[in-house]
Amino acid sequence: MSTDSGPLSDEDSTMGDGVDLNGHANGIGNGSHLPMSDDEDMSLLQTVPPRRNLKRKKSNYAESSDEDDIPLASSPAKQPTSAAIPMPGAVAATTVPSSKASKSKRLGTKKEESDDDGYLKKPQKKKPRKKVKKEESSDDDIPIVAPKSSARKRKVKPETRKTPAKKAKKEEDVEQPASKVNGKAKAREINDGEDEGKGKGKGKKKKKEEEQEEEVYRWWEADPNGDGSVKWQTLEHNGVIFPPPYESLPSHVKMKYNGKDVRLPPESEEVAGFYGALIESDHAKDTVFNKNFFNDWKEILKKHPPLDGTKITTFEKCDFRPMFDYFESEKAKKKALSASEKKELKKAKDDMELKYTTCLLDGRKEKVGNFRVEPPGLFRGRGEHPKKGSLKLRVRPEDITLNIGKDAPVPIPNMPGKWKSIQHDNTVTWLATWTENINQSHKYVFLAAGSSLKGQSDMMKFEKARELKNYVDRIRANYSGDLRLPFVLETRKAKMKLTPLAVVHSVVNMLLLSPRTSSSSIFWNIRIFKENKEDDDSLFDRVTTASLNKHLNSEMKGLTAKVFRTYNASATFQRLLDESDLEGATLQEKLNAYNKANRLVAILCNHQRSVPKTHDQSMEKMRQKYKGLKYDRMKLRHGLFGMDSKYKKIDKYKEDESDIDDDWIVEYEEQMKSKEIEKAEKKFAKENEKLTEDDLKPQLDSVLEARIRHIEEEFKRLAKERGKTTVAVKGNKTPEKLMEGIDKLTERIKSFKLQMVDRDEGKEVALGTSKINYLDPRITASWCKIHDVPIEKLFSKTLQVKFPWAMEVDTEWKF
Known part of the structure; x- marks a missing residue:
């Protein structure tokens, strides 16, 4: 056709x-x-x-x-x-x-x-x-x-590590903040991360699989x-x-x-x-x-x-x-x-x-x-x-x-x-x-x-x-020198190491290879190759993959054009990671530095993608989560001030959440109330389904109605607290416990902000292709050990299975 x-x-x-x-x-x-x-x-x-x-x-x-x-x-x-x-x-x-x-x-x-x-x-x-x-x-x-x-x-000996995948997910994907219900602060407000890594009923199964x-x-x-x-x-x-x-x-x-x-x-x-x-x-x-x-x-x-x-x-x-x-x-x-x-x-x-x-x-x-x-x-x-x-x-x-x-x-x-x-x-x-x-x-x-x-x-x-x-230094010196030799068509075609492309694209390449970044002899060669050719003709019409690789093999045995691509990607990646100063950096700052280096290599390899259709929607959800975290911190601060007003004078506690206004708080609390009610309804239905399976009498609707009334009362209390900077705290919480929760939320807010920046900056770059095909996985494995970063944060389970040999390098290994 x-x-x-x-x-x-x-x-x-x-x-x-x-x-x-x-x-x-x-x-x-x-x-x-x-x-x-x-x-x-x-x-x-x-x-x-x-x-x-x-x-x-x-x-x-x-x-x-x-x-x-x-x-x-x-x-x-x-x-x-x-x-x-x-x-x-x-x-x-x-x-x-x-x-x-x-x-x-x-x-x-x-x-x-x-x-x-x-x-x-x-x-x-x-x-x-x-x-x-x-x-x-x-x-x-x-x-x-x-x-x-x-x-x-x-x-x-079978390993019995705690499920790293679950841990990674918890750290990377911040859950939607929820208000306090039943008089108890959510675990992520006060005790954030304490239960990370714990399996949910799958420990025995995992252990059995590892023993096999x-x-x-x-x-x-x-x-x-x-x-x-x-x-x-x-x-x-x-x-x-x-x-x-x-x-x-x-x-x-x-x-x-x-x-x-x-x-x-x-x-x-x-x-x-x-x-x-x-x-x-x-x-x-x-x-x-x-x-x-x-x-x-x-x-x-x-x-x-x-x-x-x-x-x-x-x-x-x-x-x-x-x-x-x-x-x-x-x-x-x-x-x-x-x-x-x-x-x-x-x-x-x-x-x-x-x-x-x-x-x-x-x-x-x-x-x-x-x-x-x-x-x-x-x-x-x-x-x-x-x-x-x-x-x-x-x-x-x-x-x-x-x-x-x-x-x-x-x-x-x-x-x-x-x-x-x-x-x-x-x-x-x-x-x-x-x-x-x-x-x-x-x-x-x-x-x-x-x-x-x-x-x-x-x-x-x-x-x-x-x-x-x-x-590589000798090879580059050789072909750069050959470009200045008296005109020999085949030599120049091979030494420029360019694959066939249409004449119409050569103008773009000439702009990319400007005299500021390379020798003007490249322009002279391209002008010669364009002679007597139409726009749709191949610029290097007598160069084939076989002839190019044959020439490269004369420079280094086993060398092909694709090896250059792998070398450039891995060498650049190693250099960028080594240039990053991560002393005292948080985990998320380390991840952002790694992903930035990965992005630069992906751009070098032209691994671009169109912006995902759901990107704007995804970013809006992240912004709502970001504000939700600030709302949670605000409630803890106000509770701390309610215990003792002296904490208002401490710098790290007196800073307010200026980007969440009263209108947003009203809308947010209404959304939280709807979610809590929906959650209660689903839990009630599941409990009754289980009772029916066990031939027991299901709960009456009045049980659900009582739960919903309790949720509504809690959110009425939150509504009354709007605009106040000091509120009463329910339960047996101490100032120390509240301060610990505030500090943890502050770190989570900072980390989540970095995640948002990382997500937005990577919207037009495909990171996976270079990570799978062009970046030596030993670079990542060694870097993770040097900076104490869990490998699960950067390599999916699929990549860990693909590169098990790379996981065992030491901190001294370099590409």
Whole structure:
């Protein structure tokens, strides 16, 4: 299909009266819509023929958001000199329990060009306390160790740390302040943080899970420097799981064409439903999206025309609103399910997928990453992608090649069909592969991020970037000098290390590379490269990824263009963190300094994002919470003054909350009263539900009425206190206890203000991409130890699982 986005033909023009029947006016909708992400579980019968291939196929790895590079041979690098020390959580974040590795003959050493799989050799025996040279390659083309059957395993005593995730959440997400009810101050007013870290009935379960993971395969200790071409000896898995087949809509749900119901066969109805679910999204406002969808749908309609003979030729006459309304009603039904019903559905889904979640790699059970085949739907793309709206076809067993061990049983697909092929290549790490129809890119199924193979790949990638420190000054001096040499076209093209881009973009790049920041010879070279080229032509039309990486490899073995990106990001990040003066800083000040450095690196890597639609709403909620904290402190101050007016003379207690006025206090207390009443009603209903389950008599409504009356009396008391600076304190509170509560709230207010600033400054920057792909995780692990920052504050559980090897560096480690 053509990638241009010209107008629809005359045949597809709008009706004479200008009415658009697509379920929205003029093809434009607003509001929410049924989510249609790349991972949704909608289905499609494969009926569209394959698209015309692009000029050049591009490998697309399902677990990587980075650019693609040609795998190159690796070169030895210096062994890290710092010793590793244990970090809590590293053991728990590794693989599932291991078993004895089975022995088998090594398979062939066929090479594969893959970003995640490099070349490696048979691992050497590791000698204690002796440095071993590392064989490394760039980025995702990483040499992977083939773990020996006799790889050392150690039994690790299960850790029983208090749930860090809950603790982190409590510290970061400040709860909405609530007024005092029942004559007792809220725990967060007086005793804020005292109960942080305590589990809520889950301690035994967590301990049991940790005890089951006693035997952990610590590959970074067993053989971190392996460098051979064989990645595994035995591999057994259950393939991939396909999405369920399409189920036709109820007979009363039909799209309309020119105002009349249309009876569509399942194949055509399914594709119409893909669009119907999106009519109130931004996608339905996009001309290119609509054009690509309609063109592909017409191809489906040719093979599976409407059963009532309707001829669908004009997009504007199509009304998908009935489909959208049905999908919304189904969403509402699912949302209305009880917690137990949702739990049962989730359990059924998990049970069905259980066998696909793990594989046996050299006798060890390891988790599989993306084992679900993407369901069919409409392609979204990023930004102004010319193919957005195109139809993503259903992937079938006939499209998929599996990679398993020679002696492993061939898995049976969960839908009718036979696998495209079965291979036994132990020089690659993927388990399954296929080609998607939109961009003809290759999709792969790999092991999970926390697996030994993936961990080795990540570690080698960052070590390669770290090795570049020893070469980068010389490399930059070389190509800067070559730019001034007599004109040699190919040399200059390669030495400038720029990938192909259109001539029209070169003006922007010339502005970015101004003489104030770089040599004017760059301008001269770009002027030469622009000669005899149109705006859409490639500026460096004779430079390819392969030729560029070949040149880089002559500068440093194993070097690719992407290694520069990883090096620049990590080196800059390390420098920015080292420049921060955090002596005496609070935890939130440390977190803000870290996030600021992360933002600057994300900007360097151009990891931008559009401001989230909910940002303003989110910031307004934070401002209300901020004022709520000040309200709580104000009530404690007034209570302290009521005990003894001498405290009014103490500076840290006499400062009033000038940004909360009487009108705001009235509104805030009304909101708090409504929330307290709602909470009482829910608690009452839950108590009665429990009594009914136990065959006991439920409580009378009078019990709830009494609770509500008590809440209303408390808020009447608060209303009487408005405008007063001295109030009576209920309960047995001492001045010391009130002062302690005021001090804690003051710190929370200061910390929350920093959170607000951090949230607002990061609204246009995507921090996750650089943290996952370009920032050496050991920088963060070492920094956390130096500044006594819990790793959970900066690395999610997913990242801790992905980088367990990085968690054990010491405070002396530097990138």
